[in-house]
Amino acid sequence: MEINLNNYEELMLTYVDGELDEKTAFALMQFLNAHPDKRKELELLQMTVLPTDKEIHFPDKQLLYREEKSTTKKVFILRRYQWLSAAAAAACIALLVIFYLHPWESSLPASNSVAMNKPTPSANQPSTTLSTIEDTISSSIVASKEEKKSTPGVLAITSSRKTLTKEKTVMNPSNVIPDHKHENEIASPSVKPDLPTLSSPEMALTDSEKDYDLAVVPIMIKEKVNPVNEHKVSKPSDTGSLKSNTRSKGQLMDDKITNATEVLAMAKQGLDSSITRKITDINQKTSGFINNIAKNGIKIGHITFAFNN
Amino acid sequence: MTEKEYNRCVDLYADGLYRFVVKNLKHEEDAKDIVQNAFEILWNHRLELLFEKAKSYLFTVGYRNMIDHLRKGKRISLVENFAEDAEIKYQPTNDVKAVLMNALQRLNETQRSLVMLKDYEGYSYEEIGEITGLNESQVKVYLHRARLKMKEYLVKMENVI
Numbered sequence: 001m002e003i004n005l006n007n008y009e010e011l012m013l014t015y016v017d018g019e020l021d022e023k024t025a026f027a028l029m030q031f032l033n034a035h036p037d038k039r040k041e042l043e044l045l046q047m048t049v050l051p052t053d054k055e056i057h058f059p060d061k062q063l064l065y066r067e068e069k070s071t072t073k074k075v076f077i078l079r080r081y082q083w084l085s086a087a088a089a090a091a092c093i094a095l096l097v098i099f100y101l102h103p104w105e106s107s108l109p110a111s112n113s114v115a116m117n118k119p120t121p122s123a124n125q126p127s128t129t130l131s132t133i134e135d136t137i138s139s140s141i142v143a144s145k146e147e148k149k150s151t152p153g154v155l156a157i158t159s160s161r162k163t164l165t166k167e168k169t170v171m172n173p174s175n176v177i178p179d180h181k182h183e184n185e186i187a188s189p190s191v192k193p194d195l196p197t198l199s200s201p202e203m204a205l206t207d208s209e210k211d212y213d214l215a216v217v218p219i220m221i222k223e224k225v226n227p228v229n230e231h232k233v234s235k236p237s238d239t240g241s242l243k244s245n246t247r248s249k250g251q252l253m254d255d256k257i258t259n260a261t262e263v264l265a266m267a268k269q270g271l272d273s274s275i276t277r278k279i280t281d282i283n284q285k286t287s288g289f290i291n292n293i294a295k296n297g298i299k300i301g302h303i304t305f306a307f308n309n
Numbered sequence: 310m311t312e313k314e315y316n317r318c319v320d321l322y323a324d325g326l327y328r329f330v331v332k333n334l335k336h337e338e339d340a341k342d343i344v345q346n347a348f349e350i351l352w353n354h355r356l357e358l359l360f361e362k363a364k365s366y367l368f369t370v371g372y373r374n375m376i377d378h379l380r381k382g383k384r385i386s387l388v389e390n391f392a393e394d395a396e397i398k399y400q401p402t403n404d405v406k407a408v409l410m411n412a413l414q415r416l417n418e419t420q421r422s423l424v425m426l427k428d429y430e431g432y433s434y435e436e437i438g439e440i441t442g443l444n445e446s447q448v449k450v451y452l453h454r455a456r457l458k459m460k461e462y463l464v465k466m467e468n469v470i
Binding site: 010013014016017018019041044045047048049050051052053054056057058059061063064065066067068 | 312315316319320323324326327328331332337341344345348352405406409412413424425427428429431433434449452453456457459460463464
């Protein structure tokens with residue numbers, strides 16, 4: 001390429017821009033050597049090249065950095081999953097502790113016996129023990145009622161347990177009227193003097209024992225007592241015989257009540273021993289209760305907690 | 310382009326793009342917004358782009374946003390002409406760099422952008438054409454005119470000094 005006074009400036013500018021090929025650049029240098037006055041122009045053009053400026057920086061690059069949303073979501077889900085897992089584990093442990101230790105058993109044996117009487121697909125040992133005790137109690141009382149169906153002692157126990165009356169009312173609607181009459185008679189002041197056995201020393205029951213009996217008696221009556229006998233027990237005519245009891249009948253009633261009380265006391269002892277044995281077993285198996293539960297399983301959907309003793 | 314490559318672009322090109330924009334706009338917050346917007350667009354299109362093309366893409370987006378901003382005339386008035394009789398206030402200084410910056414600011418935005426893309430970023434005529442939307446010949450002509458104007462300014466300053 002021939003370099004002359006018409007094209008040298010453009011070639012110098014291209015050279016300053018670094019876009020001139022080597023061959024043309026060599027030719028340009030030869031032209032400038034031949035025309036020294038033009039070299040000053042080249043130096044001025046080279047001065048127009050901006051120097052590297054490293055002083056200016058973007059103020060906050062953190063605004064520009066990005067992270068894949070999917071990664072963030074995964075981390076978030078993982079964290080949330082871990083949190084839920086921890087919460088679920090804590091809830092399971094709390095449930096296991098609550099239902100395995102049965103804290104209500106020691107304080108509320110009556111409610112426990114009612115709960116144990118609920119029909120469950122799997123029968124466990126405590127409920128079996130209770131059934132045995134209840135069978136004993138019910139057979140004893142039914143036998144005593146067969147001996148004398150209008151035994152005042154049985155009537156006294158039965159009538160003094162409003163829970164029993166309520167249970168029977170629910171079970172047999174035809175007895176609603178007689179039961180209410182019966183309750184009214186018992187609750188009336190005229191009847192109270194006729195029931196000395198309940199306040200007698202040999203029949204004196206503590207409040208806790210009464211509460212205990214209140215729960216046990218309705219269960220056994222509901223399950224074991226013949227409806228006919230049950231009806232007879234709560235008949236107003238029977239309360240009539242209570243009013244007209246003689247001294248011998250009262251003594252017989254005392255004996256029956258004493259027997260019933262002894263049976264109930266035995267039942268209480270049986271329950272206590274059952275509870276004690278169960279707590280002992282639980283204490284022994286506390287260390288391995290997780291494995292035990294894993295082996296037997298817990299049906300939370302039916303609220304059935306079976307204990308393999 | 311992967312997430313890692315994108316963040317690498319931030320490390321490599323954020324300063325250069327910001328410098329390019331802020332020297333044109335002379336307003337830091339506006340320049341910051343334009344750079345952020347350019348990286349936002351780059352992020353949104355990262356899957357379609359190669360890492361090697363990311364710088365050119367960033368400067369293309371940044372340049373166009375900057376030109377739009379300038380043409381709205383919000384915050385800057387341009388010195389469109391650099392005639393000898395223009396109202397140029399010569400400021401005596403021995404700092405060659407400062408004189409050069411003054412000369413740069415007397416260029417129009419297209420010329421100024423071409424000079425900066427060439428000198429700061431080292432783009433070729435072809436690449437500058439891709440960024441600015443000009444053809445290679447236009448880039449060459451505009452860039453040469455800009456340098457001649459700057460040279461004239463330097464000569465005048467030399468005479469003043």
